[in-house]
Amino acid sequence: MSVIEIKDLTKSYGKARGISNVNLSIEQGEIFGFIGPNGAGKSTTIRTLLGLIHPTSGSATIFGKSCIEHPEVRKELGYLPSEVFYYDNMRVIDLLKYSASFYKKDCTKRINDLAEVMNLDLKKKINDLSFGNKKKVGIVQGLLHEPKLIILDEPTSGLDPLMQQRFFELLGEENKKGATIFFSSHILSEVQKMCSRVALIKEGKIIKLEKMSTLQENSYKKISIEAKVPISKDTFNIRGISGFKSKGNTVNFMFKGDINSITKKIAELELRNISIDEPNLEEIFMHYYVKEE
Known part of the structure; x- marks a missing residue:
């Protein structure tokens, strides 16, 4: 279950x-x-x-x-x-004891242990806390x-x-x-x-x-290319490309698929620079959220 x-x-x-x-x-x-x-x-x-x-x-x-x-x-x-949101005039310890009372068990040691880990002053009033x-x-x-x-x-x-x-x-x-x-x-x-x-x-x-x-597996690649001449999106008319962005002679995109297919396309260009990296989670995440321009 x-x-x-x-x-x-x-x-x-x-x-x-x-x-x-x-x-x-x-x-x-x-x-x-x-x-x-x-x-x-x-x-x-x-x-x-x-x-x-x-x-x-x-x-x-x-x-x-x-x-x-x-x-x-x-x-x-x-x-x-x-x-x-809490009652501002209550002390932290009183609030936590009140919360513990709903569970019908002695949580005193547990409260003290957790407060020590989190560096929480139990004597302060809620209103005085950041x-x-x-x-x-x-x-x-x-x-x-x-x-x-x-x-x-x-x-x-x-x-x-x-x-x-x-x-x-x-x-x-x-x-x-x-x-x-x-x-x-x-x-x-x-x-x-x-x-x-x-x-x-x-x-x-x-x-x-x-x-x-x-x-995070290796099927995703983050590719950045700088060529000697401007590159259009039509140059990479293969499946698996997303987030294509170009500025001058530089393009950036995400690729998922057969790495051989994309390297063949790149080999047809006159390059000044290239990088192929593993994307982090944020870049993978944005792949699903940002529509291609």
């Missing part, structure tokens, strides 16, 4: 875009990346999955149960929203009950690089203990660092679902 199962999930807001026919299946122990630019539908998908908003159609389950029909299933998960420190409170709150499923929506915004690294190490430890992690972000380096599989969402629809290793 999948930890998360989303089938044809749709949420409409009248004329405004929501999500349309989203399908995802996430297995026990995965660190799954959910990536897309702001406004692509990441948060809507998560909130609908959690039953915080009702779907227009389709279904979503956690541990085989709908959060709408079985809200008690939420006790098994930790959720960090993209924006956190945005980054409020995000730390959200991280501790989401993990204090040692959930089996951790759902993170843009979790690192506001954290400095040192805290981001500590946070990733903390997630790695939770995953080793058996936690499944659903990691939503628009920061591709984070997803590349953490996740084994990734889904790309664009305008409310899943456009790619792939293993991270497959996305």
Whole structure:
């Protein structure tokens, strides 16, 4: 049984875009990346999955149960929203103890351990915290009950690089203990660092679902050519080219396919310079998002 199962999930807001026919299946122990630019539908998908908003159609389950029909299933998960809002006059420790009370277990040691890792002052009032420190409170709150499923929506915004690294190490430890992690972000380096599989969402629809290793495999090449004369796009009238850009005598593009076919075309040109590199995840990602000019 999948930890998360989303089938044809749709949420409409009248004329405004929501999500349309989203399908995802996430297995026990995965660190799954959910990536897309702001406004692509990441948060809507998560909130609908959690039953915080009702779907227009389709279904979503956690541990085989709908959060709408079985809200008690939420006790098994930790959720960090993209924006956190708290009672300003509460002390951090009081807020966390209040959160822990819903799980009917003593989380005191766990709270102290997490606060130490994240360098969080438990005695301060929420109102006195910076945005980054409020995000730390959200991280501790989401993990204090040692959930089996951790759902993170843009979790690192506001954290400095040192805290981001500590946070990733903390997630790695939770995953080793058996936690499944659903990691939503628009920061591709984070997803590349953490996740084994990734889904790309664009305008409310899943456009790619792939293993991270497959996305980065050698079938993709980033090619840059400088010739002695200007090069038109018609020069490379073969399949597998995308993101073609030209400026003067220089062209850049992505290529996926038989490398021999593209090298034969390049060999017909009088060159000044050429580079063929492996693209990073961001460049692969933009391949799916940016329409060719």
